[in-house]
Amino acid sequence: MGLLITCTLVTTLYATTMTIANVSLPQIQGALSAGPDQVAWVVTANLIATAVTIPLAGWMSNRFGRRRVMAIGVAGFAVSTLLCGLSSSLEALIFWRVLQSGFCSPLAAVAQSVVIDEFPGEQRPRAVAIFMMGVGIAPTIAPLLGGYVCETLSWSWVFYIMLPIAILAFFGLFIFVRPDPPRAERAELDWIGFLSLVVMISSIQLVLDRGEREEWLSSLQIVFGCFCAVVSGWIFFSHSLTKERPLIDLRLFTERNFVLGILIHGIFGMLFITPMVLMPSLLQQLQDVPEFEAGSLIAIRGFATTISMLMMVWGASKWDPRLLLLFGFGTHTYAGLTMAGFDMNTSFLEVSWVMFAQGFGVGCLWVPMTLVTFSNLALDRSAEGAMMWNLVRSITSSFYVSLSFIVIFHTQKMSYSELTQWIIPFDNRFEFGLTQSFWNINEFSSLMQISNEVTRQAANIGYINVFHLFLWASILAYPLILMISWPPRGDKSQ
Incomplete structure (x- = not known):
């Protein structure tokens, strides 16, 4: 149990760092004099660094041993987290966030492989359920905690509060996790594969993050980014298919x-x-x-995740994972439908219920996804499989967040232009009735108020479009779930 708790704490560091700073972005933006798209790099830089360093998890485990990798990662995470809180400029904060993510991103994959190896057979579903509570609950509790300390102290404390967890995890590694010898025969790093993967992911992320501002292919920078992504992608896949021991063994996909x-x-x-x-x-x-209120709304999702994860501890070995997956993605489809109808008057209760439903579905997904993915994978491939598992989630999260911001900004510009066409001096609504009492288009202050309100409404349309994308993304999972080949209970160990 000590090993399981330690691995859960280690993974909690990785999961918490993804979301704890999200609720403090407006305060960071004001404190460091940054624009909305600039401060978004506090999140996207974290996701990029995570995506490009996760592939090193398998190589580092083979080269140095899993306990040593986790210990170095936790120590480096603690130092870089402290320096994030001490940052006095946006550039410094982004730099330390990159290092923070670089140190902690291999932790989840390595800890996951330890749990899978140490708890085989019938013990695995319950152990995985407890372990995944750290991955599933921490990112949803983090905004509440971050919102509270940001409101009562300052944005720096969203980083400082992670240090005690890092200290506990560091000492727990040496108490409960057995040292494992390095595997010298697989210790060579595939530099070509690693560098081409880094260039490919970074180029795509750069194109997504700066494309809207630079007007896409009208900018040489975006064209060059697309070129680098295509060339590096071709190098990575052709190299991985021909090298005997590549960075990512594509034979896993057989x-x-x-x-x-x-x-x-x-x-x-x-x-x-x-x-x-x-x-x-x-x-x-x-x-x-x-x-704090914004964080508490999202923390409701964490509470629901906790409930469903506790149910998974008891029932994961009894229920067909395909049914759990269908139910979990069904709650996301429902959430997408509801969020697509949000407006400025959406109540606290409505948002809370959607967050609860989605959080409950999240808790129902972690364990069956893990069991299905690793059901027929040999134990000696678990480290590579866990690395790929975490890499894919990091890449899709990073790209989709960037795509969401693109949709919001693009829709906001288009909607603002369309909405302002209806604000004209000849509109009788500005001459008579209630509108005249607070909006008079003959006064500059009223024009500013109208502009601010149109901006808010245009931004709201952008969020609604993103939630429509969320809805369709959830539907994509259904045919994949139906194609899963799940063996009868007792025929094959999970």
Whole structure:
């Protein structure tokens, strides 16, 4: 149990760092004099660094041993987290966030492989359920905690409060996790594969993040980014298919359930992180909700996840994982339908219920996704499989968050232009009735108020479009779930 708790704490560090700063973005933006798209790099830089360093998890485990990798990662995470809180400029904060993510991103994959190896057979579903509570609950509780300390202290404390967890995890590694010898025969790093993967992911992320501002292919920078992504992608895949021991062994994708599990997990990555990034921004900027209230709304999702994860501890070995997956993605479809109908007058109760439903579905997805993905994978491939599992989720999360911001900004510009066409001096609504009492188009102050309101409404349309994308993304998972080949209970160990 000590080993399981330690691995859960280690993974909690990785999961918490993804979302705890989201609710403090408006305060960071004001404190460091940054624009909305600039401060978004506090999130996207974290996701990029996570995506490009996760592939190193398998190589580092083979080269140095899993306990040593986790210990170095936790120590580096603690130092970089402290320096994040001490940052006095946006550039410094982004730099330390990159290092923070670089140190902690391999932790989840390595800890997951330890749990899978140490708890085989019938013990695995319950152990995985407890372990996944750290992955599933921490990112949803983090905004509440971050909102509280941000409101009562300052944004720096959203980083400081993670240090005690890092210290506990560090000492727990040396007490409960057995040292494992390095595997020298697989210790060579595939530099070509690693560098081409880094360039490919970074180029795509750069294109997505800066494309809207630079007017896409009208900018040489975006054209060059697309060129780099295509060339590096071709190098990576051709090299991985021909090298004997590549960075990512694509032969893993010959196993049916592993492929389906990875694809489903990739879709889940898009759905899991997006509301936690967008909801605080929507509530704070469009409805003037305080940081703590915004965090508490998302924490309701964490409470629901806790309930369903506890149910998984008891029932994961009894229920067909395909049914659990259908139910979990069904709650996301319902959430997408409801969020697509949000407006400026959406009540606290409505948002709370949607967050609860989605959170309950999240808890129902983690365990069956893990069991399906690793059901037929050999134990000696678990480290590589766990690395790929976490890599795909990080990539899809990063790209989808960037795509969401693109939709919001593009829709906001288009909607603002369309809405302002209806604000003309000859509109009788500005001459008579209630509108005249607070909006007089002959006064500059009233024109500013009208402009601000149109901006808010245009931004709200952008969020609604993102929630429509969320809805369709959840539907993509259904045919994949139906293709899963699940053996009868007792025929094959899970």
